Amino acid sequence: MTQRPTTRTIALLAVLGAGLALGACSSATADLAGKTYASTEARGHDIVEGSTITLQFEEGRISAQGGCNTLNGAATWDGDTLEVEGPMASTLMACDEALMAQDEWLSTFLTSSPALDVDGDTLTLGDDTTGLTLTEQ
Numbered sequence: 001m002t003q004r005p006t007t008r009t010i011a012l013l014a015v016l017g018a019g020l021a022l023g024a025c026s027s028a029t030a031d032l033a034g035k036t037y038a039s040t041e042a043r044g045h046d047i048v049e050g051s052t053i054t055l056q057f058e059e060g061r062i063s064a065q066g067g068c069n070t071l072n073g074a075a076t077w078d079g080d081t082l083e084v085e086g087p088m089a090s091t092l093m094a095c096d097e098a099l100m101a102q103d104e105w106l107s108t109f110l111t112s113s114p115a116l117d118v119d120g121d122t123l124t125l126g127d128d129t130t131g132l133t134l135t136e137q
Contacts (some may be wrong), residue, residue: 032077032118032123033059035056036054037054037134037136037137038052038053038054040133040134043128043130043132044126044129044131045102045105048067048098052067053066053067053102054137055123055134060074062084066099066103066105067099067103068099068102068103069091069092069093069095070091071088071106071107071110072088072090073088073089073110079116081113081114081116082113082116084110085111086107087111088110088111090103090107109125109131109132110125114126114127114130115127121136122134122135
């Protein structure tokens with residue numbers, strides 16, 4: 001003999017299911033504040049030999065280094081997109097031309113609202129054509 005679920009049981013299952021669904025939809029990106037990532041791969045740009053791109057996240061802000069200057073800006077990372085307000089503030093060090101060009105590429109890339117994905121200690125920004133893969137430091 002099979003028992004039919006009661007209305008109360010159905011309601012409880014619906015609430016539990018909704019909670020699980022919302023938990024699955026929440027992004028791990030909310031945990032970026034206070035973390036620093038270093039580049040392991042770039043797409044659409046060749047990282048200057050001997051340099052590393054680093055990103056540091058603080059609540060509502062991002063700091064980036066592409067090998068020469070430090071870039072700073074207001075940022076949000078809710079969901080699956082990084083939103084950085086441009087233009088980013090920058091120190092004004094004179095460096096090798098290739099490093100200065102890398103800083104410019106990095107600023108342009110970060111302010112382009114790249115897609116964002118966090119998988120464990122790996123942060124991926126952008127897409128298959130233009131982007132960065134970084135590892136938490």
